[in-house]
Amino acid sequence: MAGYTYVADGGYTSKLAGGSMTPAMPSFSAGNLLLLQTGVNSISLGTPTVTGWTKLTTNTTTPCDAIYALVAAGGETSPTLQWDASHQAYSRIVSFSGDVYTDLSTIVVQASERATNTTGKIAVNSTSAPSMANCLVIRGGHCIKTATNNGATFGDWVTDSGIYTKIGSTQLVQSGTAVAAALWYDSQSSAAATSTDTAPLTNVDSSGNSQGYTLILQPLVLTQAHTRSLLGVGV
Helix, strand or coil: CCCCEEEEECCCEEECCCCEECCCCCCCCCCCEEEEEEEECCCCCCCCCCCCCEECCCCCCCCCEEEEEEECCCCCCCCCEECCCCCCEEEEEEEEECCECCCCCCCEEEEEEECCCCCCCEEECCECCCCCCCCEEEEEEEEECCCCCCCCCCCCECCCCCCCEECCCCEEHHHHCCEEEEEEEEECCCCCCECCEEECECCCCCCCCEEEEEEEECECCCCHHHHHHHHCCCC
């Protein structure tokens, strides 16, 4: 059984006026796991419905930054989603290959979400060890700009823990005038708990509003009988 492998990033799409947006599709193959990250410069708006996609975050304490998932069948096109048009919004799609667990309603085996913290950083709670190896850990979120973190000085995050790999570049919506978003991943080889961590901005402001989350996604576990069937060997 193999773990998840990063394939491609479609790049962030952002709109200063929010509203309808269509993120670009990354390179992908049938059977890949597609993850859509989207958020908005607010602390209370509800997340949009993305037709055909399953929302993986609960958004109980992070109402304005969400992850959705889709198992690619081939030929998919970019979805269009709708945020409140008076807020700055962003979205991006990332693809992963590997032994993808296809029941998206139960793919999340461990999760935590954490809203604003006192240091103006993206804060993410730790999670306990999942029950199996080869899980995919997704960690991300965003931080709203303030008078201190204005468009000229709004900084990037440092590498989260030194364990996670940041996907692409941090998105500074409309050149950093509104909100910054980022996403990291870790493909585990053995079951392991994640630590409490923050992703510091180079310019921090205690009044900055941040929302963060950690999701641990389980892989497909092939039984011996299933493996033999796939190989055309009698059980």
